[in-house]
Amino acid sequence: MVRYIDGLLLFVLNQMNGERTISGALHLLKGKKSSQTIQDAKLFRLSFLFGMQRTLDRSHIEESVSILYNNGFLERTSQDTYKLNEKGKVSLEGFLKQHPFPVYLNGWKYHQITEDFWARISLFMQTLSHSVNSNMNFYPVIRDELTQEWVRKHFPAKPEKRMKVARNLYKELTKVLGTLPEPHARIFVLRLSGFHRTGLTLQQSCSSLNISNEEGSMMFYGVIHACITHTRDDPKTYPVFSSFVENKRLPVPLTASTRTTYSLLQKGMTFQQIMEIRKLKKSTIEDHVVEIAINVADFSIDAFVSKESQKDILKASNETNSQRLKTIRDHLNDKYGYFEIRLTLCKEGV
Known part of the structure; x- marks a missing residue:
């Protein structure tokens, strides 16, 4: 084992x-x-x-x-x-x-909002728990000023509204946790703080469940991603969770430099024009195009690699059972460049 x-x-x-x-x-x-x-x-x-x-x-x-x-x-x-x-x-x-692996785990898709979601829900629940118990004297589990400001902005002003939100939040959380394996749900709950309750660290939670930190981390992120997935798929059923995901649409996960290149491509500029404007090497712009192809579903690569060429490259990948660029290029007798091969494989997710 x-x-x-x-x-x-x-x-x-x-x-x-x-x-x-x-x-x-x-x-x-x-x-x-x-x-x-x-x-x-x-x-x-x-x-x-x-x-x-x-x-x-x-x-x-x-x-x-x-x-x-x-x-x-x-x-x-x-x-x-x-x-x-x-x-x-x-x-x-x-x-x-x-x-x-946790069913809902999706590190790349949710990496931009995972930490924010956890920070918001953990501090919001801690604040709500103390509020409904008429005790606002507590040490916040999240010290980040932006998160604290977000909670202040979204926190219900009236006591009766707080009780309603508390019931809905409990309902939403138990609904999601009920779809997950018990240890996964438990590690998430162990980390939550509330009235007369201090949440455990990830390491303490893992020790409590007698699992490794690596496995516990996967379970924990899997629960967060389950919450986000259910919220995005059915926001009407999860109105409180929806407020934790402030942007209804996930931002396209592009690096800052790639986002600038994408903006110029959308304006119809050529590789050469972008290289001159941004003072970047061709290989860097090529990296950006590949990243765009991976993350923008409706981005067509036909302008960079013809449909026929794409078919050749995908066929070669299947025949060689490889995603190694050199192996595919050799198999095709150097007919295509590394950029064309890389772009095709990444767009298709071979």
Whole structure:
């Protein structure tokens, strides 16, 4: 039986199929917002794990790889690059049966609003709990001034309104938690503070449930993402939750620089014009276009890669069973450039 972090790493390395180093796995789990990591998340179907292990560092990954390698689960393909062997795949299968990933977990989709949602709901519930018990003398669990200002702005002014909101919030929360495994619901509830109740830290909650911090983090984020998903799918059923997600539409998760490039593309500017205006290299603009293709559903790549070329590239990826750009380019006898291949694979989510 492997530790949770080891099983998680087995999953990520298996998805990457020996085509990325362990640094790629670390950057993805920590949520590094670089073009390469964002593209890897899409290419290897790992977007849901983006940023879900933010406290990991290089030493954790190296220790895990060492354990897995020494126990015969991995084979080294090159420096810092590993693939699962048959023993590793059997172990991974067992791990996933014992520790299925939270159904609603979606790190990349919700990474921009996850922390805000948690900060708002935790402070709002703490304040509401003290208010309905006629005791406003408490130490706020969230010290962030923007969150405190948000709670002050949205907090009901009249006592009878507070009671109604309290009942609705309890109803909404129990409705979502009722759809989730009991340990997942429990770790979320353990972290909530209220009247005569101090919420636990994530580490304390994990210790209470006798699970690792890595698994507890996944469970906890899974609950937050479940709340957000249900709210966005059915806002009328979750009116209080809806107020915690201030923007009804999720912002397109583009990095700031890519957002500027996207704005210029929407104005009909060419690669060359954008390079001159922004004083950036062509490769940087290409990275931006790939990021846009990943995150903007209705963004067409036909202007950059013809439909026929896209078909050729996707066929080559299937024939080689690879997302490695060089492998596909070699298979196609250098017919297409790396940008065309990368853009096609990322848009299609091969």
